[in-house]
Amino acid sequence: MKYTYRLFVLLVVFTAGVFSCKGDKAPGEGVNADIPTAGKTTLYADNTVQPIIEDVLAVFHSVYTRADVTQVNLNETELVNAMIKDSARVVVMSRLLTDEEESNFRRRKITPVVTQFATDAIAFITNKSAKDSVVNLDEIVKVIKGGTSDKIQKLIFDNPNSSSVQYLLKYAGVAKLPSGNIYSLKSNEEVIRYVHKNPGSVGVVGVNWLTQRPESxxxxxxxxxxxxxxxxxxxxxxxxYYKPFQSNIATNSYPLTRKLYVLNYSGREGLGTGFATYIGAFEGQRIILKSGLLPVEIPTREIEVRSDL
Incomplete structure (x- = not known):
């Protein structure tokens, strides 16, 4: 019933968009820019969850053939700056905006529409030649605080401004990364490739890059x-010790998890609204489930039991 209601709401929004398209303006995008299931818009996504957003968008486009959503992947700092500068209105992030970051929107009386759609995890990876297949979290924290560890020669992040860095800095209770034993590259893909080639290194990536990795x-x-x-x-x-498997995320056994959100600060009903509704409803949640992340609503499957067997 809950999914039926969501789809009904999407249909109502779509109908309202059709009848109002003569005069509506999308902020910064001109007249008739988009409605919930058609038109053009840009979706800004945290690059640690790039693969799952690409997958959901691919299916969304196949269902709504008149929709054209361009995905732009940025690190967390770039996402927040783009929103503050008003160049990004619909974003996928692993946290909500702070009161200070949101103040610009409050002044303009823009209320965000927030859709939580999954729970993600921060994963640690290492070279296949490593003797240990586990790591103590306090060893990670020690390195982040500037200490040394016999088990972690190099801690490799995707980007100094990424959400993974910000998450672990907050967890460790420090303001910035130290200079020793910690290195930052440009993307999650580069971290994976680096760890594959360099024994002794421990990489930090969004688990989605492992469970829903690109073919390359x-x-x-x-x-x-x-x-x-x-x-x-x-x-x-x-x-x-727990690995960032879906079951361990669901039971809170894996210690480093975070919520994923679609944040819509456009102040209007548009294609961003349609995407957020889709990813939070039945079909979108099925895609999340298959990706290895934990959906907010776990889709159920009805099984018919025959009495004549």
Whole structure:
């Protein structure tokens, strides 16, 4: 019933868009720019979750053939700056805006429409030659705080301004990355390739890049080790290690998870609204489920049991 209601709302929004298209203006995009299921718009996405957004958009475009959504992938700092400068209105992020970041929109009386659609995880990877397949979270924190670790020679991030960096900085309680033993590249793909070629390094990536990897990375990902991480919050006795599998994300066994959102600050009903409705409804949640991330609403499947068997 919940999914039926969502689809009904999308249909109503679409109808309203059709009847109002004569006079509506999308902020910064001119007259008749887009409606929930048609037109053109740009969706800005955190590059740590680039693969899943590409997959959902591919299906969305196949369903709504008059829709043309261009995906632009940026790091978290670039996303926030683009929103503050008013060049991005609909974004996919792993956090909500702060009060300070949102102040510009409040002054213009723009209320955001927020759609939580999945739970993601920060994953640690290492070269296949590594002796250990697990890592203690306190070792990661020690390196982030500027200390040294015998188990982590190099900690490799995708970008100094990425959401992965910001997440771990907050977790470790520090303001910025130290200069020693930590290196930043340009993308999650570069981190995966670097770790594959360099023993002794530990890479930090969004788990989506491992579970829903691009075809060009399939062989490489199969030839690296995804590290298990301990969770001191739930294990008070013998130490256990958990990998960023969907089941461990669902049970909160994996310690480094984060919510994913579509943030719509456009102040109007448009193609961004249609995409957010789609990714949060039944079909979109099915795609999330198959990707290895945890959907907000786990789609159910009805099984008919025959009595004549």
């Amino acid at each position: 990375l399939a062989k490489i990902v199969s030839d690296i080790t995804v590290l298990g991480v301990d969770n001191v919050k739930i294990d008070k006795g013998a130490k256990k």
